[in-house]
Amino acid sequence: MSLLTVSDVVPLTPRMVRMTFTGDGLTDVGSWPDQQLKLLFPKPNGSAFVSDSEDVSIWYQAYLALPEAERPWMRSFTVRSLVDGVLTVDFVLHGDDGPASAWAAVAKPGDVIGRFGPSPDYARPLGDADLLVFAGDETALPAIASLLELLSPEQRFLAFVEIADPAEEQDIPGVQWVHRSAGDDLVSVVTAQDVPASTWVWLGGEASAVRALRRHFVARGVSKKDIEFAGYWRRALTQDDAPTSDDLAEAQERLAALSE
Template identity: 35%
Template sequence: MHGEVLRTRQLTPTLVRLVLGGPGLHDFRAAEGTDAYVNVAIPPAGATYGPVFDPDEVKATRPREEWPARRRYTVRRWDEAARELTLDVVVHGDAGAAGPWARAARPGDVLVMTGPSAGYRPDPDAAWHLLVGDESALPAIAATLEALPAGARAVVRLVCDGPEHEVPLESAAEVDLLWLHRSPDQPTPLPDAVEALDFPAGRVHAFVHGEADEIRAIRRHLLTERGLTRADMSCSPYWRRTMTDEAWRAVKKEFVAAMDADA
């Protein structure tokens, strides 16, 4: 499956929106969750295949240095009527594979992908919802807020590099939203912000995703000090500070196992 870039938009200094369409999305079907994601495949510079290709075939028939980089991105929006897929991609300089590709993308460029899949949707029976994350979790949190109905209640804590990195968020629900900004004195303010919360009454359904060490600390706090159960929380480390995407992917399984053993 593949999508053609129809248009792009720079949402913030580090967030690029891609809107994809075309006949390559004919078989795309929306997933149930608000954290629905696709696995994209980015060919290395100088690849002699493409722009449309089968990632499994490339892996089976080409040397490793020609394999596409695989990355997972949340579906920000799927417009069934227009058959348009929106992805918001975090770009940090020239590092990585998908970020630089997204920054340079122009109408007509092709993005190969598989999916979508999903694992989370806000529980309508929960008394309230806790949504915590950084730029990497922002598309899923934004989609979740849009899915919450009037009468629902959400507490949202988001971290970014400054006011210029904030984006408008819409919801019919009652939303307690606070943007946190990283600083040299406090590069990781998210765990402290969650610990400082006065929890509303009733059962909470939580979505906690972002930088690995921050998410691990928040997960431990929620399970051991707030009394949440694992069933009431969607929690995943998307990336790790000081590590490249490839380095993180190599150790993520072991990190998640250690995180699960915390509580």
């Protein structure tokens, strides 16, 4: 792992902020669709550093070996961009006391957090179907935006993002915004679309919504191998809480999809 230093902080919307980081090893990281990484946020009077190792088994054992009071909070994020050694990550400000959101609400240039990843071992190519569908909430917006930037002008796609209200919209061509303030929700809007079975699908966001959408597309005849999905967060639970039976089932489905 390595450390990241905040170089800039730019508010994007009332509930989202964009940060750029510099740090050792960033120039050696390649580029691929939907890059995932772990960010580590120090506890009060603690450090974000865990281990010099880039081997996940060694690094994670070192992480678990730290006393609970010293062990930094770890959260998963999607890279918005990584260009010339500058990492950009967009943070959703949930307005709660979650460690990532609380840190991002007051972060300033010079602040330091930890990084593990992204790793090319988890790289998955974009689909080559005639129609691509992207759906997620605001936590998936950075991933969806970066994926849309990879598409050719001729590629047909549908993109849906659920957000709190119109103030959270960003200038991202082709995105259809779903406003919770208007009583709409991602699952209802997406399942109302008429898409062919030959579609390739990318899903991200709240875990139960992702599961519902995946089941919908499978029922519509979309092959499981053509559905990329990830539950980024769980209602009323954090990444520190034990996995539920649904979480374990989702993990098994993801492993099965990777082996197909």
